Amino acid sequence: MQVMQQNVSAKRIAQRIEELAACSTTERGVTRLSFTKESEMASELVSEWMREAGMTVRRDVLNNLIGRYEGTKPDAPALLIGSHLDSVVEAGKYDGILGVISGIEVVQTLFEHHFRPSYPIEVIGFCDEEGTRFHTTLLGSRALSGDFREQDLLAKDEKGITLAAAMKEIGLEPSQYRLAARDPHTVRGYIELHIEQGPVLEQEMQACGAVSGIAGASRYHFRVEGKAGHAGTVPITMRKDALVAASEMILAIERIGQKYQNLVVTVGKLSVHPGASNVIPGVVEGTLDIRHIDNQVKEAALTHIMEECQGIWQRRGLVGEFCKIMESPAVSCSDKMINAIEAVLVENGMKPIQIVSGAGHDAMAVASITDIGMIFVRCKDGVSHHPDEFVTMEDMGTGASILLNVVLKLTT
Numbered sequence: 137m138q139v140m141q142q143n144v145s146a147k148r149i150a151q152r153i154e155e156l157a158a159c160s161t162t163e164r165g166v167t168r169l170s171f172t173k174e175s176e177m178a179s180e181l182v183s184e185w186m187r188e189a190g191m192t193v194r195r196d197v198l199n200n201l202i203g204r205y206e207g208t209k210p211d212a213p214a215l216l217i218g219s220h221l222d223s224v225v226e227a228g229k230y231d232g233i234l235g236v237i238s239g240i241e242v243v244q245t246l247f248e249h250h251f252r253p254s255y256p257i258e259v260i261g262f263c264d265e266e267g268t269r270f271h272t273t274l275l276g277s278r279a280l281s282g283d284f285r286e287q288d289l290l291a292k293d294e295k296g297i298t299l300a301a302a303m304k305e306i307g308l309e310p311s312q313y314r315l316a317a318r319d320p321h322t323v324r325g326y327i328e329l330h331i332e333q334g335p336v337l338e339q340e341m342q343a344c345g346a347v348s349g350i351a352g353a354s355r356y357h358f359r360v361e362g363k364a365g366h367a368g369t370v371p372i373t374m375r376k377d378a379l380v381a382a383s384e385m386i387l388a389i390e391r392i393g394q395k396y397q398n399l400v401v402t403v404g405k406l407s408v409h410p411g412a413s414n415v416i417p418g419v420v421e422g423t424l425d426i427r428h429i430d431n432q433v434k435e436a437a438l439t440h441i442m443e444e445c446q447g448i449w450q451r452r453g454l455v456g457e458f459c460k461i462m463e464s465p466a467v468s469c470s471d472k473m474i475n476a477i478e479a480v481l482v483e484n485g486m487k488p489i490q491i492v493s494g495a496g497h498d499a500m501a502v503a504s505i506t507d508i509g510m511i512f513v514r515c516k517d518g519v520s521h522h523p524d525e526f527v528t529m530e531d532m533g534t535g536a537s538i539l540l541n542v543v544l545k546l547t548t
């Protein structure tokens with residue numbers, strides 16, 4: 137087996153990453169939202185590569201792509217290797233995709249060496265982790281773990297198209313979403329390879345590391361309502377300007393966020409109504425994304441922020457509200473998985489580095505039905521969710537080789 141472990145093809149991984157990057161609605165970076173023509177093009181390519189790797193391929197009722205490579209014990213629980221096929225807007229090429237392509241590369245290496253592990257292996261391309269289109273994250277992985285909710289089907293995109301309608305448009309039957317749920321007894325564990333999207337591995341000058349846990353994330357929509365009016369006639373002191381109130385909120389959110397160590401809080405979207413240069417903004421809507429590895433700290437900061445915003449609205453005579461879009465509690469990776477990854481790092485001359493993930497991943501959802509493990513791969517300057525996201529071919533090869541070694545430990 138030693139020979140095989142060095143034979144993953146970094147070149148093939150890099151080629152496939154480039155091919156997939158073309159499935160995008162934007163020239164600048166990659167934009168591939170779920171249940172779209174672009175995501176369908178990507179699924180076709182990935183299905184072809186899964187078949188080339190000796191896997192049978194199926195799509196589940198939520199449009200997750202699942203390749204299966206039989207082991208010598210066909211009824212044994214399968215080791216799942218997964219990540220996501222969708223992207224944010226003007227994303228990089230590697231977020232999510234590197235984990236799926238590396239999983240296929242691992243299986244293809246086994247297949248090309250005519251090697252059958254004891255346990256079956258499944259590679260999963262999840263359909264919608266980012267939640268960019270419908271603002272509900274981890275859709276595909278929550279469907280697999282049985283945590284998908286009926287009301288998710290009512291989520292709407294910017295054009296008012298519901299998730300249910302978008303699913304129907306590509307031939308899926310939304311009411312069957314429960315069929316995507318996986319019986320935990322059929323799963324041996326879940327492993328996800330992902331770019332680090334942070335600075336640690338560059339600082340440590342190491343290509344890969346193990347993830348110890350994933351920070352919890354809450355996402356809210358907020359709405360602030362004042363009074364629209366003529367920009368030329370309403371005295372400044374008599375206004376109920378929703379955008380000025382929102383600006384005070386955003387600065388308060390940053391100030392409060394700085395008070396809690398390792399907390400991150402972001403207002404990522406803001407829309408101003410009616411949005412005319414000579415009209416005082418009457419309504420502002422936006423999003424709040426708040427994360428911390430300790431759920432209690434996150435909740436304390438959230439309470440602090442909401443109290444402060446209430447005070448701003450009262451002082452300015454406006455009304456406002458926060459409404460929760462999604463909540464993903466912090467999760468820990470399993471010791472079994474962390475130990476397997478660290479052992480492989482050490483066997484390959486690396487330090488057993490453990491990193492807390494500030495970014496969310498499909499592994500958070502799958503954690504509710506099985507042991508999860510994550511392998512991080514170094515990315516340039518830790519940049520992600522940006523066209524400048526970059527991973528060297530050498531590090532892609534090292535990541536896939538570490539993943540192959542870990543998979544062999546867990547399936548033979």
Ligand code: HGY
Pocket residue numbers: 265266273494495496497
């Ligand atoms: O937002 C995140 O952390 C992930 O990229 N979905």
Ligand code: MN
Pocket residue numbers: 224231266521
């Ligand atoms: Mn992402």
Ligand code: MN
Pocket residue numbers: 220231232265330496497
């Ligand atoms: Mn990701």
